[in-house]
Structure formats: C-alpha cells, structure tokens
Amino acid sequence: MPMRIKLRDGNLYPAEDPFTALADDQDLVPGDVILSLSRFQAEGDRLLSEGRAVGVRLKSDEEVEALAYDLPRIAVVALEFPKFRDGRPYSSARILRERFGYAGEVRAVGDVLREQAHFMLRCGFDAFEPADGTGAQQWEAATRRFRHVYQRAADGRTPAFAEREA
Amino acid sequence: MYRYDNIDKAFVADRTAEFREQVERRLAGEITDDQFKPIRLLNGLYLQLHAYMLRIAIPYGTLNAAKLRKLAWIAKTYDQGYGHFTTRTNLQLHWIKLRDAPQILEHLAEVEMHSMQTSGNTIRNVTADPYAGATADELDDPRVWAEAIRQWSTLHPEFSFLPRKFKIAVTAAAKDRAATKIYDIGLAMRRGRNGELGFEVMVGGGLGRTPYLGSTIREFLPTRHLLSYLEAILRVYNRYGRRDNIWKARIKVLVASLGAEEFGRQVEAEWAKADHERTDLPDTELARIRAEFTPQFETLSPRSEALERAKAGDAAFARFLRHNVHPHKAPGYALVDVSLKTPGLTPGDITSEQMNVVADLAERFSLDELRVNYNQNLILPHVKLDDVPAVHAALAAAGLATPNMDLISDIIACPGLDYCALANARAIPIAQHIAERFADPVRAEQVGELKIKISGCINACGHHHVGHIGILGVDKKGEEFYQLTLGGSGEEDASLGQMLGPALPADKVTDAIEQMVEVYLRERKDGERFLDTFRRTGVTPFKEAVYADAH
Numbered sequence: 185m186p187m188r189i190k191l192r193d194g195n196l197y198p199a200e201d202p203f204t205a206l207a208d209d210q211d212l213v214p215g216d217v218i219l220s221l222s223r224f225q226a227e228g229d230r231l232l233s234e235g236r237a238v239g240v241r242l243k244s245d246e247e248v249e250a251l252a253y254d255l256p257r258i259a260v261v262a263l264e265f266p267k268f269r270d271g272r273p274y275s276s277a278r279i280l281r282e283r284f285g286y287a288g289e290v291r292a293v294g295d296v297l298r299e300q301a302h303f304m305l306r307c308g309f310d311a312f313e314p315a316d317g318t319g320a321q322q323w324e325a326a327t328r329r330f331r332h333v334y335q336r337a338a339d340g341r342t343p344a345f346a347e348r349e350a
Numbered sequence: 351m352y353r354y355d356n357i358d359k360a361f362v363a364d365r366t367a368e369f370r371e372q373v374e375r376r377l378a379g380e381i382t383d384d385q386f387k388p389i390r391l392l393n394g395l396y397l398q399l400h401a402y403m404l405r406i407a408i409p410y411g412t413l414n415a416a417k418l419r420k421l422a423w424i425a426k427t428y429d430q431g432y433g434h435f436t437t438r439t440n441l442q443l444h445w446i447k448l449r450d451a452p453q454i455l456e457h458l459a460e461v462e463m464h465s466m467q468t469s470g471n472t473i474r475n476v477t478a479d480p481y482a483g484a485t486a487d488e489l490d491d492p493r494v495w496a497e498a499i500r501q502w503s504t505l506h507p508e509f510s511f512l513p514r515k516f517k518i519a520v521t522a523a524a525k526d527r528a529a530t531k532i533y534d535i536g537l538a539m540r541r542g543r544n545g546e547l548g549f550e551v552m553v554g555g556g557l558g559r560t561p562y563l564g565s566t567i568r569e570f571l572p573t574r575h576l577l578s579y580l581e582a583i584l585r586v587y588n589r590y591g592r593r594d595n596i597w598k599a600r601i602k603v604l605v606a607s608l609g610a611e612e613f614g615r616q617v618e619a620e621w622a623k624a625d626h627e628r629t630d631l632p633d634t635e636l637a638r639i640r641a642e643f644t645p646q647f648e649t650l651s652p653r654s655e656a657l658e659r660a661k662a663g664d665a666a667f668a669r670f671l672r673h674n675v676h677p678h679k680a681p682g683y684a685l686v687d688v689s690l691k692t693p694g695l696t697p698g699d700i701t702s703e704q705m706n707v708v709a710d711l712a713e714r715f716s717l718d719e720l721r722v723n724y725n726q727n728l729i730l731p732h733v734k735l736d737d738v739p740a741v742h743a744a745l746a747a748a749g750l751a752t753p754n755m756d757l758i759s760d761i762i763a764c765p766g767l768d769y770c771a772l773a774n775a776r777a778i779p780i781a782q783h784i785a786e787r788f789a790d791p792v793r794a795e796q797v798g799e800l801k802i803k804i805s806g807c808i809n810a811c812g813h814h815h816v817g818h819i820g821i822l823g824v825d826k827k828g829e830e831f832y833q834l835t836l837g838g839s840g841e842e843d844a845s846l847g848q849m850l851g852p853a854l855p856a857d858k859v860t861d862a863i864e865q866m867v868e869v870y871l872r873e874r875k876d877g878e879r880f881l882d883t884f885r886r887t888g889v890t891p892f893k894e895a896v897y898a899d900a901h
Contacts, residue, residue, distance in 0.1 A: 271511025276884040306507030334501045
C-alpha cells in the first residue's frame, strides 16, 4: 500500500494510505478513493451510498467553497500544489479548518517539499505526500524548527502576542 | 525603538539555524542550485552579476548605533567595506560568499536583525515615515503599527507563497514621506469623526512595467482592526491574483482588472466572514509595542544661541541648515539629514568608516536612533539644536554633509547594470554625471527642489515613474539608452511621469537635464518647484528644448 505522512496527536508518522487516487479517465477500483471535483460531483453520491470513504482532490484554482455542503461526508480533501510556489492551497486549507470547521483529512499533494512543512502544518494540513523523497522524520524536524509563531492560524498554536499576555 | 524580547530573539535564532542547515545541504551537494534558490530567496540572498548579494532588512528604516556598527563590521569583514541603502530602506551588501552567509546572519541576530522576507513572493520588510516619532504633523507614531505588521507578516503561514512580492508602507502624517501611494498597500492614518484613529487603506499602487497609484478601498479602518483587514486583503490577493504571468502577478493588476470598487467589495466580504479577534492584536500587546517608541525629550528652549552664532559666520553651515535640518516636534530639537549623495559618488552607498561615524553621532547626539529614508539617505531624528554645529562638523569631515536634500543632486538610483542581473543599463554613472554637473551648491539651491530618480530597468527599483524627472535605462540593440519622464511624484500629490520623447544615448542625458532646468528657470513663476512649473506648462517647452537639434 502507498504511504503518506500523517499527523497524529501532534506528531508526524509514516502511515499507509488506504485511498486510491483516481484520475478522471481511470476505471473505478474497489475501496476508498480520491476523485477530482468534477468526478466527485458526477459519481460521489453513488460511491458514498456504496459505503466507501470518498475524498476530493482540488486543483489550486478550484475554490473550497464548492465543497461546503459536502464536507461532512468527505473523508479527505487533497489540495494540489502544481508548483511549490503556488500558495493558494494554504488559503484553502485555512478556510476548510477555520471557516467550515472541517475535521477530516486535509492532504498536501503535488509539488510538496519539506521547506513548506512549517507553513502547511500551520494552515491545517494533516497529511502529506512529499515529492522530494523526504520522510516523516525530516518533516517532523522541519515542523519543530520554530519555538514561537507570530500569528494565529489553523494549528492551534499560541501566537507570540498571546504568549506575552500569559 | 523596539527591542526584541525573548520570543523575537528565539524566532530569529531558529531561523538562522534553519538557514545554516540549508546552506550546508547546498554546499554538500545534497540539493541543487535550483532547489536552493527559493530557500536563499526567503532569506534575502540573491545571485547577481558578480557575486551573491545579501539584502538586510531594516524594519521601518529604524536603526541604532549598535546595529549600524554591526553592519559596518560585517561590510568590512565579509564584503568590500561598504554597503548600499535602497529605496526600500534596506541595506545591500553586493560581494557576499555563500559560505559566509549563515555566519553573517548570526552576527545580525546578535543585534536583533535579519534578512528574512527581503526577497521572494512574500510580504516584504515593512516601511514607514522616516520622521516617525519626531515630526509634529503626525497623528501617532506609525512605527507602532509597522512593528505590529512586521511581526504579523513574519513567516506568515498563509502568505509566504503569494503570486508576487508584496510591500506595505505606513504613514501617520499629512505629508507623505513613505511613498504610500506606490505601495501594494499604503496605510495613511486619519482621525475619524468621533476622534478615533484609523487608516485610509490604499491598495494596488506600484511601479514596474505597468505603474499604478494606489486606490482607496476603505476611507477609515479603525486602527485596532488593522491586522485582520490586512489578512482579508492578502487572502483575496493570494486566492485570485494572477499566477500565470509574472508581469501581471502584482496586486495592482488584480485591482485594476476587477476595479478598485469590486476588489474592495471582495475584501469587505472576506473580512466580514473572519473572526477579527483571532488576528487583531490585544490592547496589551499594542501598549507593549507602543512603550518601545517613547523617547524622553528634555525641556529645551526652541531657540539655540549656539546654533545661531554658528550660522552667522558660516555660509556652508547655513546652507546645511536650510536643506538638511528640519523642524522637530519637541522644542529645541531637530531632524538632521545625513547625505549619501555626494556628487560623483554612488547614491546610497556608505563605507564602513562612515557608518561608524554616523553610529557614534546617533549615540552621542540623537538618543541612539537613526533612520533610513527611501531617498537613500540617513536621518539623525532627535538632535538638540545646540548640537547641530558639532554634528555638521563631524558629518562634513566624513563626507556626509552635502547640503543637497531634495535638490537636483539628491538623486535616487538603483544599482543598475554595475551590479544587477536584471538591469538593461547602468544607473550609477548617469546619477554621478548629473550630480557632478550640478555640484555647485549655489546653483543647486537656485534650482531648488528637483527629484531625479533613475532605474536601470523596467522593474523601477529607482522609482523613475515618480521622479520629477524620471530616467529609465533601456537596451537598444546592445547599447544603453535612457527614456526620460517628467512630472512624477511619489508623495501626497502623487502622479506618474509623462514621457518626454525618444530615448537618449547615455552621453546626452546630462545635457538634456540641463536644458530642461534652463526651461524651468525661464518659465518658473513665484518660486514654483520644477514639478509645479511642469504641471502648469505641460511637456511641450521641455520637449522642444531637448529635441531642438532633431528638428
């Protein structure tokens, strides 16, 4: 089974990935699947009614708002980084967590590099498919780099201004 | 000025350690140059024509003696003994070795400095009115808000991979000394009807290939909501700014394509959905920051006999007073400009020895404070009038007292093709020739306020669009040519310059400037500035003078 890095209780572990990511032209396989937004809109109801866990993969120019009403039944939202420079998925992740209160998996896919680990974790991503061959240990180190942060985001960390008040 | 607490110190230390590891990975060949590029660009390290350039952040242009001495020492130890102040009030070192960079960042951290977010598609180092805390025409010290922005924007988790770079400037005075209208976000403090303080929020200003002045999307934002509102603007930009074309990726293009009204509507809608309390600073934190910006002034007489005596017998000192010394909010004090515009030298350059002189003066005479302004000069913001003669003498001895602030030889110039890989033409020699032509201080004073701004390429680091006279270097079949614009301003009367005519070869530029100055002196009425005359007469008389030979 393919692997991904998964956040659990504040730590990052290698974890088996029960989902199959299906391209739009790929035949359906048994089990849990991750689909594009358009394929989810076409086939999601049926697959969910079969008792499968279903995830949706959003391109960086697709708005998370399109999923707002479906979120309670979506197991994974995979946000795609076409290039590491494309920062739109960070906004998408925060909106999922902070505005919609989404509690399922938010997975980083595409051009996912360990240099982004800190930012991704802060914005609410909790699963990662690194494209640079790095593993959970290196990601763990990267995310523990900063003892303090200056902003409130989706990870629950206390920002500097609140630490100073305590 | 703001001093780091243990949290700020730990943050910069963590960042420095991270960069050291990243450089080690690069030097060990674990990552390629391509992979390393975005990493170094998050730490202000550029690869230029001849060497690495390190751009060191000077938040809102504020320095003290210890910081400037450290910069002097770093420039001497790791570079060629000088640095270059930029139009973004940062300091650039142009001859850096990659393997030294982590060590340099550690030395910077010792004096609470760093080079984070001076490059890359992030929220860049924030700038503010260089007269902050010293001028009578401000509603508040804008550095309180600039420091709040500095912290909020530092390694912002959502906004570190924006479509393009992003610059914010803050002023709290009616006179705009921070060029807020040419910033991605310009914040100008206003007083509301009930006495409350707020910001006029301008968005989408910027120079470069397609210049725009900022549009006001909110007339009055209560100061306490500053950060949540900025977050809403940045979110709209991060989501909807163009990423398919680097030349159309700045927020100005998004604002222009949607229209300021629609962009503002989207920001307001985003802001309405946000939980402001999570982002806006609590009053206690604002009070903590504010307490860092409260210098203690002595009660002094508004008139200094020592200064008056010195002025009476010394025409050079009197001229320095007219151009480089400005009124202070506290009686008996003045702001003193340190000119980095000696005719014939490179605008904005300063040697390590000069940095040490200025640091000593700041410590002795200016409550240990210094400012950098976007005109690439330094300011001693809190000098007692009694001490101005001594400060002038020390500056003059170090070659830093040229009495030319806002005059024709106070030229802004980017590093240009002498250093920069993006440039099409040199900027520095053009500035040098013009300044030398007008080196006579009597003549320069007769000409009066005239702001020349030179960029070596269309990226407009030298602000040429907003120069009274703007000069843009272009490449014409391998030869350096210069496109002149007239009538720009980056201040409260902001406007974009108008093209004069066909580009000129390098050896004609200074003559053209002189011809236009002659036109101005001929046409000027009632002590008008060059800019006012141009606005009254239009481009025609200037154009006729410069291109007379061509007819």
